[in-house]
Amino acid sequence: MAIFKITHITKYQYSLPIKESINEIRLFPHHFKDQEVLDHQLLISHDPEIEYFRDYYGNRVANFNNLAAHNEMTIESRMTVRVNHSLKIPEAEITTAKDLQEEKNNDITLLRLSYPETIARQQDIDAVLASFDAANNSIITVAQLCNEYIFNNFTYTKGITNIETTIDEILELKKGVCQDFAHVLLQFLRTAGIPSRYVSGYVCPNESGLRGEGATHAWVEIYSPIQGWLGLDPTNNIWTMDNHVKLSVGRNFYDCTLIKGTFKGLARQTLSVSVSIRYEDGRHFEEMNDVQLEKIPQEINEQISYIEQQQQ
Structure with missing residues (x-):
């Protein structure tokens, strides 16, 4: 706390x-x-x-x-x-994206948050998800693997993107800042059929030296029917914790x-x-x-x- x-x-x-x-x-x-x-x-x-x-x-x-x-x-x-959400890793669960289909069909908001953007480089997204066996793995496992993939394959670099930068451009550059990585993670998760939303807020500085500390920050939340909304920060390859302060949520940056x-x-x-x-x-x-x-x-x-x- x-x-x-x-x-x-x-x-x-x-x-x-x-x-x-x-x-x-x-x-x-x-x-x-x-x-x-x-x-x-x-x-x-x-x-x-x-x-x-x-x-x-x-x-x-x-x-x-x-x-x-x-x-x-x-x-x-x-x-x-x-x-007060210091738990750094959610509880293990076996829920898959397929298990969420009926609930999404009955909830227009969850369904709305499950549609990926139409992009030119969708094959790149599909290939990575196939390597994770996203169709059969639990939503927690898939989300964590996608979070880790972005952290390991994209470089945190200020000044080369802006609010107009597209997902295709970020995938090409493999560089950007928190809002870019959040948009890419959303594309992965929604393609996998996992309801997910963009979050804006702050990461308060601590001794861990997280990237994006002190200024406004962005991350992603996925929906679990068992645990509710769970936050992932692809900029730092972590689940959200005590130093993440949430301001607003939506489909993307523009909603927030x-x-x-x-x-x-x-x-x-x-x-x-x-x-x-x-x-x-x-x-x-x-x-x-x-x-x-x-x-x-x-x-x-x-x-x-x-x-x-x-x-x-």
Whole structure:
């Protein structure tokens, strides 16, 4: 069991005033038997009115608008969570993907989470699963073998992929970061017929030196009719444990995007994200990253340059 105090600050800055910023956020820690939310605060610049709801996958979501002109927007999420799922390996079970078919047919969500993406390199996925005898092995065994395969055959490398990178491209590169490895693992598991979902959250630093610590992280959960949802972290070749804090779940990254929105106006924007994690014993870890945003189209870029020149 562990208690973490996590502060997640997202800061947008604009080169020119923008208005009517409309946003949707998923920065709320899940509350379930292995993760207790002791406290959560959401602070947003300009103090907008916030509307809350639950999405299809049960994530808590907030919508808000900043209508007045502004050059900066900060979203700060402060949470205190108690995590208690230190069991590093699930119990052994004999359930196979075939055994899940009837339950999937009666549960549209499980069925939805069992469909793999249509990709060009599907033969590569099929060949690896055949080598694992995925059709006859238990879902726990297949999941663990797939997790280990990604860890051993893909290199953790920052800066060469982005949210637009496809599964085919990741399979070609054999490099990437946590969200890439989660998407590849989902392709393996769903091809094998195992209901599985993408998870976004944090890996809190510990003495093990896990990759992806301190910043937002991604992993996968598989469904077991006996043990419920079980988490695998392909970036580190482990089952999730006390230092994994869950924020949201869905089919893929897009269902779990922490913040997404739009605005009116012509401006260049920059985005920085800071994650601070405090422990009960007083230890403190902080990481800040500048996020690479999509490139502005040339025509829009020229218009912004012209406006900036006129203001000089």
